Amino acid sequence: xxxxxxxxxxxxxxxxxxxxxxxxxxxxxxxxxxxxxxxxxxxxxxxxxxxxxxxxxxxxxxxxxxxxxxxxxxxxxxxxxxxxxxxxxxxxxxxxxxxxxxx
Amino acid sequence: xxxxxxxxxxxxxxxxxxxxxxxxxxxxxxxxxxxxxxxxxxxxxxxxxxxxxxxxxxxxxxxxxxxxxxxxxxxxxxxxxxxxxxxxxxxxxxxxxxxxxxxxxxxxxxxxxxxxxxxxxxxxxxxxxxxxxxxxxxxxxxxxxxxxxxxxxxxxxxxxxxxxxxxxxxxxxxxxxxxxxxxxxxxxxxxxxxxxxxxxxxxxxxxxxxxxxxxxxxxxxxxxxxxxxxxxxxxxxxxxxxxxxxxxxxxxxxxxxxxxxxxxxxxxxxxxxxxxxxxxxxxxxxxxxxxxxxxxxxxxxxxxxxxxxxxxxxxxxxxxxxxxxxxxxxxxxxxxxxxxxxxxxxxxxxxxxxxxxxxxxxxxxxxxxxxxxxxxxxxxxxxxxxxxxxxxxxxxxxxxxxxxxxxxxxxxxxxxxxxxxxxxxxxxxxxxxxxxxxxxxxxxxxxxxxxxxxxxxxxxxxxxxxxxxxxxxxxxxxxxxxxxxxx
Numbered sequence: 001x002x003x004x005x006x007x008x009x010x011x012x013x014x015x016x017x018x019x020x021x022x023x024x025x026x027x028x029x030x031x032x033x034x035x036x037x038x039x040x041x042x043x044x045x046x047x048x049x050x051x052x053x054x055x056x057x058x059x060x061x062x063x064x065x066x067x068x069x070x071x072x073x074x075x076x077x078x079x080x081x082x083x084x085x086x087x088x089x090x091x092x093x094x095x096x097x098x099x100x101x102x103x
Numbered sequence: 104x105x106x107x108x109x110x111x112x113x114x115x116x117x118x119x120x121x122x123x124x125x126x127x128x129x130x131x132x133x134x135x136x137x138x139x140x141x142x143x144x145x146x147x148x149x150x151x152x153x154x155x156x157x158x159x160x161x162x163x164x165x166x167x168x169x170x171x172x173x174x175x176x177x178x179x180x181x182x183x184x185x186x187x188x189x190x191x192x193x194x195x196x197x198x199x200x201x202x203x204x205x206x207x208x209x210x211x212x213x214x215x216x217x218x219x220x221x222x223x224x225x226x227x228x229x230x231x232x233x234x235x236x237x238x239x240x241x242x243x244x245x246x247x248x249x250x251x252x253x254x255x256x257x258x259x260x261x262x263x264x265x266x267x268x269x270x271x272x273x274x275x276x277x278x279x280x281x282x283x284x285x286x287x288x289x290x291x292x293x294x295x296x297x298x299x300x301x302x303x304x305x306x307x308x309x310x311x312x313x314x315x316x317x318x319x320x321x322x323x324x325x326x327x328x329x330x331x332x333x334x335x336x337x338x339x340x341x342x343x344x345x346x347x348x349x350x351x352x353x354x355x356x357x358x359x360x361x362x363x364x365x366x367x368x369x370x371x372x373x374x375x376x377x378x379x380x381x382x383x384x385x386x387x388x389x390x391x392x393x394x395x396x397x398x399x400x401x402x403x404x405x406x407x408x409x410x411x412x413x414x415x416x417x418x419x420x421x422x423x424x425x426x427x428x429x430x431x432x433x434x435x436x437x438x439x440x441x442x443x444x445x446x447x448x449x450x451x452x453x454x455x456x457x458x459x460x461x462x463x464x465x466x467x468x469x470x471x472x473x474x475x476x477x478x479x480x481x482x483x484x485x486x487x488x489x490x491x492x493x494x495x496x497x498x499x500x501x502x503x504x505x506x507x508x509x510x511x512x513x514x515x516x517x518x519x520x521x522x523x524x525x526x527x528x529x530x531x532x533x534x535x536x537x538x539x540x541x542x543x544x545x546x547x548x549x550x551x552x553x554x555x556x557x558x559x560x561x562x563x564x565x566x567x568x569x570x571x572x573x574x575x576x577x578x579x580x581x582x583x584x585x586x587x588x589x590x
Contacts, residue, residue: 021272022269034265035268038265041269041273041276042271042275045272045275045278048276048279048280049279051283052283053282055283056283060282064279064288067230071233074237074241075271078241078244079268082245082248082257082260082261082264083261085248086254086258086260089251089252089253089254090254090257098258099258100254101255101258101262
């Protein structure tokens with residue numbers, strides 16, 4: 001038998017997705033993958049907000065998720081633009097090869 | 104409060120937002136590198152400044168169902184941001200021409216950044232805070248990469264974007280935990296919740312600390328500072344100046360708000376509040392020590408100022424720490440922010456005007472023998488560097504003095520001593536360029552500077568501010584103390 005979906009299960013999924021996103025930013029070397037990981041983190045937070053607003057029987061959490069989606073779209077557009085500008089000058093999106101600034 | 108009155112309270116923000124739309128229209132209608140966008144942006148900032156001074160609120164006013172609050176502090180801070188924007192707007196036009204930066208886009212994004220920072224300072228709701236944070240950060244990422252043909256500028260933008268984006272997500276995660284624990288994102292409701300109960304304490308604890316970490320990253324306090332020197336070095340110099348002043352200011356106002364999120368007077372919350380103090384203590388001392396120690400070793404002026412701003416974050420955190428014990432001591436933080444942004448603004452304008460090569464930031468050696476070539480510019484450099492070092496008769500002395508004073512007042516004397524030692528070590532780093540300028544002979548091959556009249560004027564105005572406030576500190580300090588008492 002499949003158990004009924006509970007809000008705390010959503011929270012666990014959200015935490016797993018957030019961890020994947022955070023590890024993606026830290027571990028992966030491809031800038032595009034890093035952008036995707038940031039989006040993953042933002043989306044997992046959306047899931048968190050929705051789950052909490054189910055627990056509290058409130059609507060604020062759902063609304064917040066909408067705001068976050070809008071901002072996330074703007075943010076990824078800017079990020080992609082920056083990656084393209086970088087690719088034009090350096091011809092690479094590998095973060096290991098982007099090391100002109102250091103002590 | 105009737106709606107007309109609240110409209111007049113937010114009128115500076117409305118003027119600024121209207122000016123942003125107008126500047127955007129201009130950049131659509133007339134895509135050129137010529138003046139109209141600059142004139143329009145500076146006009147907008149002037150109008151915002153006038154509106155701020157005319158509509159100074161009396162006491163704290165809560166607006167939009169508690170999502171924002173307008174207080175004398177926020178309006179005064181917006182006035183200061185407008186002044187900084189005007190100085191940067193006048194001072195950086197020749198730099199923009201030299202670096203072939205698109206005028207209208209630059210001024211448009213500069214205005215959006217200032218709007219985001221000023222809303223961030225008013226936000227009383229975690230969601231509004233997040234949106235304002237992004238409104239401030241997105242232009243900052245873009246501006247950092249504005250020298251599009253220079254790979255270092257692009258690298259700085261990407262580094263800033265990746266850390267900033269990750270931290271935005273961390274802030275949101277914290278906000279969702281706090282929402283889950285308290286059932287609200289309004290800071291006022293969270294405060295009420297903290298007075299009634301300590302239920303869901305664990306969830307709230309994690310969320311609150313995540314929120315604080317996100318903003319400690321934004322102000323680059325020490326374990327969270329690694330991105331700052333790279334971003335400062337790579338970004339166009341005029342933009343670095345904006346980031347150093349505007350973003351730092353907004354970051355510390357929000358940190359003060361986040362630390363005051365719970366009712367620390369309640370006996371149940373005292374142990375938690377003490378552990379928060381330990382966190383701030385640790386971060387403050389680390390920032391002071393690392394910032395002051397590393398600033399001495401730097402050879403690039405922009406990198407040097409990045410580490411210098413990390414140590415300034417340390418002083419500001421000491422001020423916040425004192426305010427956690429006695430709330431009225433927050434005035435030392437406001438004084439520090441106002442004075443610090445004035446002198447940093449002048450210093451970055453000077454660097455942007457004296458960059459000798461097309462592509463590079465100023466190295467320290469480029470200043471060698473400046474006195475022989477241009478005594479007046481040497482005088483300006485000396486004023487700002489002495490102010491950074493905290494010499495009396497400049498504003499830099501009073502900013503540090505009040506932080507020491509409030510640390511002693513709050514019983515954190517040992518940290519005042521640490522800060523004083525760090526100030527002495529840091530002073531060496533600021534005096535070294537002065538020695539280079541005055542005591543060495545000039546390199547005959549060095550390029551001469553060409554500065555525009557308005558650019559020179561902007562630097563002179565901020566120098567007059569730094570010295571004038573240093574000689575007559577009482578006026579502004581009384582105003583800021585009054586604000587801190589009301590807060």
